[in-house]
Amino acid sequence: MSFTLQKKKLLPIFCVFIQIVSITLGFTVFRLLQDTHLTAERLIELTEQGHDKGYILVNQCSRGEKMEPIIQTSRLVKKFGNFTAVDELDLTVVKGEIYGLLGPNGAGKTTVIRMLCNLLVPTSGEAFVLGKKVPDKSTASSIGYMPQETALYLGLTVHQLMEFYGEIFGLPKDAIKEREKELLAFVDLEKWRDSLVATLSGGMKHRVSLACALIHEPGLLFLDEPTVGVDPELRFSLWDYFRALKEKGVTVLITTHYMDEARRCDKIGFMRRGRLIAEGNPTELLEKTKTDSLEDAFMEFSRKEVNP
Numbered sequence: 001m002s003f004t005l006q007k008k009k010l011l012p013i014f015c016v017f018i019q020i021v022s023i024t025l026g027f028t029v030f031r032l033l034q035d036t037h038l039t040a041e042r043l044i045e046l047t048e049q050g051h052d053k054g055y056i057l058v059n060q061c062s063r064g065e066k067m068e069p070i071i072q073t074s075r076l077v078k079k080f081g082n083f084t085a086v087d088e089l090d091l092t093v094v095k096g097e098i099y100g101l102l103g104p105n106g107a108g109k110t111t112v113i114r115m116l117c118n119l120l121v122p123t124s125g126e127a128f129v130l131g132k133k134v135p136d137k138s139t140a141s142s143i144g145y146m147p148q149e150t151a152l153y154l155g156l157t158v159h160q161l162m163e164f165y166g167e168i169f170g171l172p173k174d175a176i177k178e179r180e181k182e183l184l185a186f187v188d189l190e191k192w193r194d195s196l197v198a199t200l201s202g203g204m205k206h207r208v209s210l211a212c213a214l215i216h217e218p219g220l221l222f223l224d225e226p227t228v229g230v231d232p233e234l235r236f237s238l239w240d241y242f243r244a245l246k247e248k249g250v251t252v253l254i255t256t257h258y259m260d261e262a263r264r265c266d267k268i269g270f271m272r273r274g275r276l277i278a279e280g281n282p283t284e285l286l287e288k289t290k291t292d293s294l295e296d297a298f299m300e301f302s303r304k305e306v307n308p
């Protein structure tokens with residue numbers, strides 16, 4: 001009798017206990033699911049809480065897209081003698097993103113790109129490109145690099161130059177021919193195919209340089225001021241092309257001083273004196289600084305950095 005009574009008394013306590021356990025378990029499972037199917041907001045939240053970005057980015061976001069990091073640097077430093085050109089840079093660029101690196105002359109943008117392209121050895125910190133720690137030449141065939149200073153063989157014709165680049169990347173003759181035709185049409189230089197590179201104008205040399213960087217259909221493109229000296233009409237169509245590449249899953253890291261171009265990037269990183277002082281999509285950066293132009297937004301972030 002007393003045993004039955006005791007059981008009756010214990011029953012509600014047991015029920016409450018079961019309820020607490022279920023809620024706790026449910027919440028844990030929910031958080032776990034959230035962490036494996038991350039929403040963009042949750043990603044930001046976790047990052048702000050100081051969780052490791054690399055861990056977070058290899059997870060999938062809720063839209064089913066893979067936030068796969070293609071470039072990832074951690075406290076990356078480049079010194080020239082006593083001068084620090086790149087200062088503890090943490091940068092992540094995910095697959096299919098057009099990331100614009102912006103900043104004044106001497107901010108360190110080209111130096112970052114040169115390290116990521118295996119052309120300069122970092123002083124300290126580390127950088128991973130396509131999963132390989134730089135410098136690592138094995139990624140070269142998957143990378144397209146258009147340098148800021150056009151470094152073309154002036155004594156070759158446009159056709160010879162493109163053939164030369166195609167061969168460097170081991171493309172078969174037929175593929176080179178096809179790509180050359182396609183790319184010369186794209187940069188509007190078909191008429192100049194048999195002209196010596198030396199005889200082209202500055203803007204045209206830039207266009208050839210871009211075509212050479214694209215010949216092997218790289219999955220990752222580094223474009224260092226690709227539209228300098230290019231006329232506005234072509235500049236516009238180049239950006240349409242970059243967006244089309246992005247749709248195919250190509251990742252682009254680009255530098256520019258044109259703010260209308262910067263607005264077409266998925267994400268922007270503002271650099272100043274070797275440091276990344278702000279990052280976000282163009283709209284976010286304007287909203288954060290309550291400004292109408294990215295120039296003003298940059299000035300605002302610079303001011304905050306000097307006088308926090």
Ligand SMILES: Nc1ncnc2c1ncn2[C@@H]1O[C@H](COP(=O)(O)OP(=O)(O)OP(=O)(O)O)[C@@H](O)[C@H]1O
Nearest residue numbers: 080084085103104105106107108109110111112148
């Ligand atoms: N090989 C080098 N030796 C010494 N200093 C260098 C070297 N390369 C770059 N620097 C210095 O590092 C700093 C960053 O240069 P970098 O070319 O990366 O700037 P940037 O942001 O690309 O500028 P810009 O917008 O003019 O292209 C500059 O002060 C530059 O003088």
Ligand SMILES: [Mg+2]
Nearest residue numbers: 109110148224
């Ligand atoms: Mg530069």
